[in-house]
Amino acid sequence: MGKRVDFSGRGVIVNGPKLKLDECGIPKHMALELFKPFVIRGVMEKGLAPNIKSARRVVTEEGPEVWEILEQVVEGHPVLLNRAPTLWRLGIQAFYPKLVEGDAIRLHLCVTSGFNADFDGDQMAVHVPLSEASQKEAREVMLSTKNLLNPSNGAPLSIPNKIMLFGTYYMTSIDANIAPSDKVFASQEEVLYNLSVTGLLFLRQLVKVKLGDEIIDTTPGRLLFNKIIPENFGFINKDMTKKDINALLSQAFEKEPSEVVVKLIDDIKDLGLRYGTVSGHSVSLTDIEVPIERDRLIAEGKESVAKIDKNYKRGLITKKESQRLVEDVWVDITSRIDEAVWKDLGPSNPVKVLVNSGSTRASRDQVKQIAGMRGLMTDPTGKIVPMPILGNYKNGLSGLEYFVGARGARKGLVDKGLKTADAGYLTRRLVDVSQDIIIRKDDCGTKEGLSVTVGEGTVLQTFAERMAGRFLASSVELGKGKNLPAGELLTKENLAEIEKAGVKEIIIRSPVACETQRGLCAKCYGYDIMTRELVKVGTTVGVQAAQSIGEPGTQLTMRTFHTGGIAGKDITQGLPRVEELVEARTPKTLATMSSIDGTVKIMTAGDDRKIYVIPSNGKKEDTVEYIVDPVAEIVVKDGDVVEKGAKLTSGHLDLSELVSVVGPRLTQRYIIDQIQQVYA
Incomplete structure (x- = not known):
């Protein structure tokens, strides 16, 4: 897979807060070694040495003229940065490169997501493209500013995070402890002058200011933030949380050229870093108090559980029912304690501000565990442990509670160590089978397509998000003499028209219906979600798809969940499920599938359970009988009408059986839906 290369280096990465999005900091001494041939040429061109041997000596002496030549050489010459494991193209x-002092490589703060890097000692390799052709490819295809979107879903990826997000949230929020200004300001400039020069206003103070023809209530911080926003976006007058910044950048990607988006990302980063630092925000243990109602609510929970236990001992309910009722009690008590903890934190509480900003991984659930109660835990197989952890981190856990909670934590660490290799191996096998799926031509001319129900989204996307960027395989009548012809590109605008016109179904061009030999055509594939443009001929879409399934695999849990706590009822999830699907293996938990259209009749005699499907044509002799596995859960009810290929019991369908019953097209759709469910 890899090649050995000259002119490469390796170093620990640190953040480079002053870098632009397409820049990295390379230590001077490392750069001198990496660009040595170019520097030697520069030394000889300047007449500082008569031959290569003398030029080498001049370079080794590292005089001021050598550093001058190095500065000129690295100007505009891209370098490649790589972090192992390279699970996908990013x-x-x-x-x-920018020359920096020290021994560490400096990385822009917004590109860490693509590399899955952090600054806790990670190392990266640097490679220098030597030929003109490789430099051209680096500039046009591999440059960080050309890879801002996630290849697997098209969402913005190289965007501000952590303290940058907190800084923008802080500067755009209102400080309730500062009285609003009683003056009305004539312009933004006047407000900012009173903020930075006279010091009469505070960053987060409410002020009235004339914008255009109206007077609005805003803050100097929001005015500063709006100075970096493109004009056609209008005035943004709200607290900018992580969600809002993501929405703003998504909008920018759709409306603006990439240079504008890159500048916006850098500007948000600079503002965020500045005001995140100025905020002086800190969190202490005293910022979270244990609510007074906690003990009363826990006592209420214990009382309810005692009643359930009493009913079970009297034989009024089964063991399974008693377990479910106990779980319900503790889920309810935990959520009520969570409400109490959250209500106790004031609007300007440092912890609440941090959670609301969305800038860190801090969540309301973690606050609940610190000051409320940890609640119900799962064991390593995903089954709920009937004993909840009533303690919290602030008051401390008992020995038994600590051990109940430690199992889950250990499982997480073990999984992390094991699944990285599995995800890498899965990616490798997927690339192996899909590497020759390349965009070969513009249009294969097929009339075939995939029928899609209008308004039907998936677990990952809405209908409009799924369909935008695809082409119609057959025309769509919109009424009032208006129609969309076959071959029309679907956009969010015309998809809204389709939904408004009440169209039930559309047929779109799809890779599964493409007739191109040894690859796909651009019309059947549609838009490249990484560039938001029609996919170019020559794009290796197969490898891109393989990497998009493999890379997020490292974030998937390898856990097998128990359904309803029935022994031996493991439902495969995560990476093993993806492998099961793409390799068309017989599922570990096989569901019973109806092979005909008809009505369900369920018969139970002791432990024996049978499902009959009576055909829709009314011929009783064609009724099909299915014997149900004793541990399987029936997912249909008596009298239900089912189609062929429908699941009658819990579990997963056998793909070879499914394809023989419903054909390849519906089986392909089942595989796609199942894989998307894993990544939801």
């Missing part, structure tokens, strides 16, 4: 990106 694991290696190009940057323009």
